[in-house]
Amino acid sequence: MTGTASGIIKALNSGIKHLAVKRFTLRYPEEKLKFVGDGYQFDPTTGVGIAGLKGRHMLFHDHCTGCQLCAIACEGIAEAISMVKVPETWKQNKKAIMPQIDYGKCVFCGLCVDACPFYALYMTNDYELSSYTKEALIYTPAQLQVKPSVAQDAEIVIDDRGATHG
Template identity: 40%
Template sequence: MPDRAPDRAPATSGGEKGLAQASRGGEVERSAGRSAAPAPAGRRSLLPAPGQGFGVTFAQIFRKVTTEEYPEVPKVTKPRYHGRHVLNRHPDGLEKCVGCELCAWACPADAIYVEGGDNTEDARFSPGERYGRVYQINYLRCIFCGLCIEACPTRSLTMSNDFELADDNRRDLIYTKEQLMAPLLPGMESPPHPMRLGEDEKDYYLAATQRGETP
């Protein structure tokens, strides 16, 4: 009779060998990780754990309490605080907004709605060819990120320090152009009126640069 081959394990495929090697490697890594884990640090205090917890509470009793008497005493915000928006004017009273709608496109919350209108010689609201005929900001959506400020090419839209925007009516939190426009300062004339600072809009932006503003 021919000699029988010695008993051996059945042949395995390459994939099964790889899984077996990976499982063995994982076991080695886990065992190495367990051995390399640092020992828990010993407690340095002789007080029991509840006593340490109440110690933090008792330590706060002797600290000075900061009390803000709002709304009797208005809160002072930081100079660069992002609050309610303002539509600015040129020194002669014309609006800086040219109705380009870039602020509405840049708004990630879709909180700004703008409709542009054309200026005429009889009714001029801004130095450019167009002006913001309709301007609305929905403060139920606004996240005060300031991207609309960065997108404005004429520095028309800025943000004030006014943060008191709470209301119990959703309709009242949609601010219109009349609510957002900056007030008329002494020497300003309410538009529409002809341009006072120069013959075209370039004179307005040049004058703004000379005053240190960003057009």
């Protein structure tokens, strides 16, 4: 009998604790998450991934050499990166090829960012990538170069209990 009573008390205590916690519900798309910090990056000198969000990729054309390491890293996972010809040539990219990412296939694992030794790719906070057609999910090198404009309204506070509104 004492085991049953202590179980009931534990259950009630757990329920009462959550009555005072503010709910975490966003009215999307009017309210959006506010992310603090940069996107996911990789530091090849230390061999460590720098924590960050894994959203849309950003490509720095002036750093890309067309080495295809990002496409090779993606090959066994999602096969979302293909190398395409670009009209202009860069001093460091004589082949004039750069990555094109199909977000219909991408699993946002970050291995392409890890594989790039020239800091040409990193992942941004832009998580809104929906589209009506599959073709619109294919981002060309020119589209990947554009810095995302993420409207960040709602501030999120993360503590030991989880995420809540600030």
